[in-house]
Amino acid sequence: MRIDLRSRLALLAALLLAAPAHAAGTLTVCAEGAPEGFDIVQYELANTNDIAGLPIYDQLLRFKPGTTELMPGIAERWDISADGLVYDLHLRRGVRFHSTPWFKPSRELNADDVLFSINRMFDKSHPAHGSARNGYVYWAGMQMSALIRSVEKLDPYKVRFTLTRPNAPFLANLAIANIGSVYPAEYAGQLLKANRLDQLNTQPVGSGPFVFRSYQKDAIVRYDANLDYWAGRPPVDRLVFAVTIDPDVRAQRLLAGECLVGDLKSQSVASLKPGGVLEVLRFNPLVTSYLALNTQHKLLDDARLRRALWLAIDKKAYIQAVNAGFATPAASFLPPGIWSHDPTLKDRADPQEARELVKAAGYDGSELQLFIGTGSDRKRAAEMLQADWAKVGIKVQVRVMELGELYKRTGAGEHDIALLSWFGDNGDPDNFFSPNLSCVAAAKGGGNKAHWCDKSFDALLDAANRSTDRARRSELYRQAQRKVHEEVPVIPLTYPVELTGLNKRVGGFVPSPFANMDFRAVSLKP
Structure with missing residues (x-):
């Protein structure tokens, strides 16, 4: 079939419009261990949080990058009663859960999802409570069940927490991935009907910056950028965690450019020669x-x-x-x-x-x-x-x-x-x-x-x-x-001292006082 010049130009324009606006390639991270699972509220390892928590899930609140300062997350604002016992969280509109081969959301995130996520941990009679085989270690350790009297839906985008006593760290706890992550109640309901709630741990769905694609056990976790992310799509197209337990091998993979980000151990850093493609960030986390x-x-x-x-x-x-x-x-x-x-x-x-x-x-x-x-x-x-x-x-x-x-x-x-x-x-x-x-x-x-x-x-x-x-x-x-x-x-x-290896192509990485890695704003230079 013959196509004239005008048709060729029209076709080229259509292809350019259809192409991703940020075709920034793949960010590969050398992880020091495999994730324990993907149902983040069950686990307490920092490595699991980096791989299976922050990429997938949004929390009710967030921390300003590089600080311990609270900022809005799924809750865009909140009100606190004078006696410190009642917290009304106003939820952000327009937040959508990930669309995956195993789940297609039919609605936006709302108060029902927050109630499911909290009551699953809070209420032992909740039908999804027993799906966490490891229990809810953080929730228990922070004594959340003794602290919270009730959780109520005031309207589709407003949730009220009533406490049994004043608690100064309460809001900050809602920013912790192991406590404040929001899950889709619709997905959980489908799994509950199929008697497959354990699938929350293997085929996760959140509303966070990256969409889970696959996990090759003890080897590789793959994500795609969430193109509909409410805070703006991540600058990279794909995020890959390559499990690399040996610290010397991690250092060599970073030096070779096979990984662009990774934790470094002190002995490996001491043996590295200065210069080249690798920069080592040194900082003092909590x-x-x-x-x-x-x-x-x-x-x-x-x-x-x-x-x-x-x-x-x-x-x-x-x-x-x-x-x-x-x-x-x-x-x-x-x-x-x-x-x-x-x-x-x-x-x-x-x-x-x-x-x-x-x-x-x-x-x-x-x-x-x-x-x-x-x-x-x-x-x-x-x-x-x-x-x-x-x-x-x-x-x-x-x-x-x-x-x-x-x-x-x-x-x-x-x-x-x-x-x-x-x-x-x-x-x-x-x-x-x-x-x-x-x-x-x-x-x-x-x-x-x-x-x-x-x-x-x-x-x-x-x-x-x-x-x-x-x-x-x-x-x-x-x-x-x-x-x-x-x-x-x-x-x-x-x-x-926390030591992080960064390829010089990496931009926008901010060291966290919590020593976790949040890649939603990280970009790659050509």
Whole structure:
């Protein structure tokens, strides 16, 4: 068939109009581990949040990029009653859920979706409550069920939360992906009828910046940009997470340009040559590396032995060997970047006093079990700790397992000691204390891996959360820090420096104080 010049030009114009407005290619991220699943409210690992939380789901509120400042999300504005008990959230109009081969939305996001998402976690009789096989660890750890009296739909775009008591961090908690993510009630209803609610974890649907396409287990997660995203379509066309567990392999893939973004370990950075295509961002997020001591186990139920474990650690040598100097020693469970951190607390280091406390505690020579995740840095950390403790007469056996298994088994209380890190989620001190050290979170399967319950400590948290006076809250949190320092349910190890490798083609990446990766505004240069 012959086409004249005018027809050719018309055809070319039509093709150009049909082409994507932002044909920016694929952003490939080297991830340090596989996601635990895609039903984000079930999980607590930071890596899972990066891969399966922020790309897929919108939260009721958001944080301004690079800060702990709250900003509108699905809720475009909110009203709070004078007594601090009633929160009315006004929902954004025009938000659409993803269209996928397994679900086609028939309506916009509205109050019904918010009620489904919250009541699924809040109401144990809700038909979708039991679909989360891992439970709702964050929801439980932040004591949300005890805090919320009711959730009501006032109109299709207005939701009311009524609390049982004032709670200063409440709004910030709604910005956490593991609590405030909004799911499509319509999709869940279809799955419920088909008895397939577990599909929320394998074929997810959200309203976030990227649409889930596929997951090759333990290898690759693929997303397409959400062309209908209410905040504007992402600058990149596709987002790919390539699971790359070995930190040295991640570094090499970044150097070769196979990945354009990825977490780097300190030892890998120390060996990198300057220049080339790779830039290394260094920043101090709200992160504490720590040891959780199972206070319910024999021997570790004695605070003297717990203090001995802390006193025996040579943190100066530890930081050089494990972090290549990219960390500072920790004394408080709260990192320095968070308000109310107590700088007067001092780190402990006295092997001789440790030996005396070991003897006073009646340590019988039993071998303690140290649980760690996979990775050369964690293995090196365990070896350093094991050697330090052997010098004061404490025997420790190291058990290595995948991170998901580590969190599951430590939640169940199988460990004596666990090497963990906590990444802050909302900029409030309560986010460190309640999920990790409160009595509610000490229940089996919860976030309190020390399984420590102290009613006077919980009373401090409760008083702090009821107050809106930051000076008063700071004083209460300083008291809480001193109690943890004295009782030692956890040993704060380090405040690590976060190291992120960026290809020089990457633009718009903003380091987060929560050490998470949000790619909705990231672009690629030619």
